[in-house]
Amino acid sequence: MQMSCAARPLIGAVCVGISLAAAPLARAEDPGPIRIGVIAEAQAVAGSSIPSAAQLAADEINAQGGVDGRKIEIVSYDNHSSSAESVRAFQRAVSEDHVNAVIGSYVSEVVLALEPWAGRLKTVFITPGAASDLITANIAKDYEHNKYTFHGYLTSSSIARLVCDAAKDMLVDGLKMKTAVVMSEDAAWTTPLDASYAECLPKIGLNVLDHIRFSPDTTDFTPIFNKIEGEKPDVIITGISHVGVQPTVQWKSQQVPIPMFGVASQATNSTFWKDTNGATEGVAYQGVSGPGVAVTPKTLPFVDAFQKKFGNIPSYCGYTAYDDVYIIADAIHRAGSTDSDKLVAAMEKTDYVGTIGRVQFLPEGDPHVHGLKTGEGLITGLFLQWQNGKQVNMWPSSLASGKLQFPSFVKTGTAAN
């Protein structure tokens, strides 16, 4: 095309003008990666899955192009199971490393220490594994200040209710059990758990004979088991997380004739069989995941990918941490921004099928605001039992692949089995 001599400088000026105008636009289109801080107990068996699973999710999202073109970067901190270190990590994550959101911890005490900081520093914070009801109760008490926190796992009270549901089907209806003793560790998450147990167990037909709360530092469980045995219940309903190996091994070594059924977080770990040298045979526990159990179409592909990348099976909070990265990414996409207040509003509208079920958060006004909705079609959890080195799912019946079996030293009375 022929251009007049005068037009060229004009076109040149227009080009320069357009590129000058476009430059800030180009910079605005490249605001850098989305940073998600992950604070976890990396030395603990359960906690080590959290940063790994989060990284896996980030890698998958980035492989698909990121969130609206922005890559996700995971910045991870080991809190050495300490609340004080977690607080320092949170402060560092927000002020030094400029994260847009934090995924943190499966220990209730740590999450409760971080909750006020999420409010003070106005940063979205979600826990993939802690259970204390106080987490959501604090949000209900002061929504404006605490709304940045989300409870990405089941509350202790809903866990207790799920245990009762499973107990009704399998123990009361199935094995005709009538009495129970509750055995739980003295920790923040068991206070609401035990309160819910006390309420729902009698309702399903199990009379609670005693309630034993032991210090989490306990190493010798002999007197505890002897005491329980003296009361002759049909089942021990458990609430243990900080301890696991020692009571289980001692239960077997003493040949306590009463089955253990309930919440035992360490039993969810795939290494638990080896850790207890097989003593966990027959221990039945509540979980949100199990090997080979396709809770949703996303569950098993996640497990495979995790195993391929890290060489071991994820712990329960690995599943939820993985989902949490997707949930945050999805919320950023819907909000069109990483501004915390907009992010909170977007997260509240979450409707996401994750690896443990369909995730929706309870709305403002609910006493468990920002907690997970439970129930059929949403999240029900599973009930599994260790049998011959494998974790087999027993409940709900639609996902069950086995029946309850107890070791020979356990007497289950009039077993319908």
Place this chain on the structure above:
Amino acid sequence: MLARILKSPPVWISLIVVAVASTLPLYVSGYVLGLLTIAYYFGVFSMAWDLLFGFANEVNFGPTFLIGLGAYTAGILDSLYQPPIILCIAAGVAASVTGGVVLALPALRVRGPYFGLTTLVAVLMLQNFVVVAAELTGGEIGLTVPDVISINDRTNYWIALGFMTVSGAILYGLSRSPVGLILQASGQDAVQAAALGFNVTKHKLAAFIVSAFFSGLAGALMVFYLGAASVGTFIDVTVGVQVIVGAVLGGRRTILGAAIGAVFLIAMGEALRPLGDLSTFIVSAIALFVVLVFPGGLLGMLKGAREAT
């Protein structure tokens, strides 16, 4: 004498360091300020410990007994009745001084390892008490205190820095004063000191009280900085270890060295944070190395270097 103290190299170097440190908030992030604030409180813990060890030659294995008493008394008082913070702090100091006296009485009657054991038992007792009386103290979960002195990191930083400087000045001055010399004499050779007419026990008791005063005060102030108290932050033996190692690392019997050592330990622990799991291992290894190879501590290393030139 004051003039002599002011002219000595460690003193004016310290003054320069403090002056530089006070300008940090102008260009350093809030996170680092928070870290240094805690480090400065630990500096006071270590200096108070060094007075007792370095001079009175009494190995206190449970500095956290005194620190914990101060911190928890102040914290519990605040969470129960919310009186003005000053009152809580005063109560904390009173508690730790009382604790110091109660501890000193049996402890000073025994020698060598028994003294250390007595102090260690004191810590275990306090720890057990806090865990068992959980309704009052928050138990293992910890106590959240409703008031904090300030949420501004600069304010907190300057308070901590100022406190450490003043405490350091007092403790250092004490150590170089006639009283300090008597303490040193009693520590190194109690029999001779007594023969010279000095009441050894009274002086050691005084050292205990001073150490308790500063430990309790620092503990109480730290509670109102963190807004929380827990066994793991104030009482656990590992905290005591940090205090002792800080003092030994910095150079015992120098007071100022203790502050340096404490700050160094905390800064190092933080700098190694990216290593995650191994950081405590490495910090302990480095501290062990210094203890084995340079028993004079960091300050001793510097002095040695100067003498060599």
Place this chain on the structure above:
Amino acid sequence: MLFWQILIDGFAISALYALGATGFTLIFGVTGVLNLSHGAIMVAAAVAAWAAAGNWGLGPYLGAMFGVGVGVLLSLATYFLIVQRLQRSRAIREEEKEIFILTATLLWGIMIQEAIAYLFTNNAKTVLPIVEGVVTIAGVRTPANEIFTACVCWLAIGALWLFVNRTRAGKAVLAASMNPKGVTLLGIELSAVYVAVWAVYGALAGIAGVLLGMFLGVSSYSAGPLTASAFSIVVLGGLGSVSGSLIAAYIVGYLETLTAYLISPAYRAIPALLLLVAVMYVRPRGLLGRR
């Protein structure tokens, strides 16, 4: 029934305490060192036994022996790397050596503890038991492992007694604890005596650790409390007195068991601690202390 239960459980746990405390007191009595990495060595031995027996498939016997071997190695390392170095150091005054050794062994203990947590996580481990199943004694169902633990502890203590009182090497050790200079005058290499003592200590701590691992299980967190417990028992019994430690171990073991059964498991440690405080006030030497 309860009476027999308390009697048997108390006996087993006390035997375990006794073995741990005996080693601790042996080292202090002969070398004057309060080894604050005691608990860490016990845990290391237990974890090594767990790894060997379970992870590497060596089975319970070889695993246990491996664990004890690790205990001996760590103990000798403690002596050569730390204690000997500090004891021979000319840069530290005599009176101060004790605090340096205390601090150094404390740091060393922390290093061992953290290394264990890093390599094996801080989750509790139980060692594959050599003996399984239960036996019934006086109507009380007791794990056979518990009886095994008590027996091995007493065998070890008996072997130690034989060593010290009936063998030449052992008598040299006893002599060294009373008069180191005198021993050298007899032409016995003092450093050889020390190496022997640390090796024996390592074996005792290793056995105690492995047994504890089989009976109750250990984790890297156990290291501190184990040291504190050995410390308190030894002080109660009298620093340097082996028979004192044995008696004190049984007093503490039974106090704890009685409290756990009759009052509540949560208050288990309190009476022993109160007793310790009382002893410190009234008779700081301990029951049979001689230094």
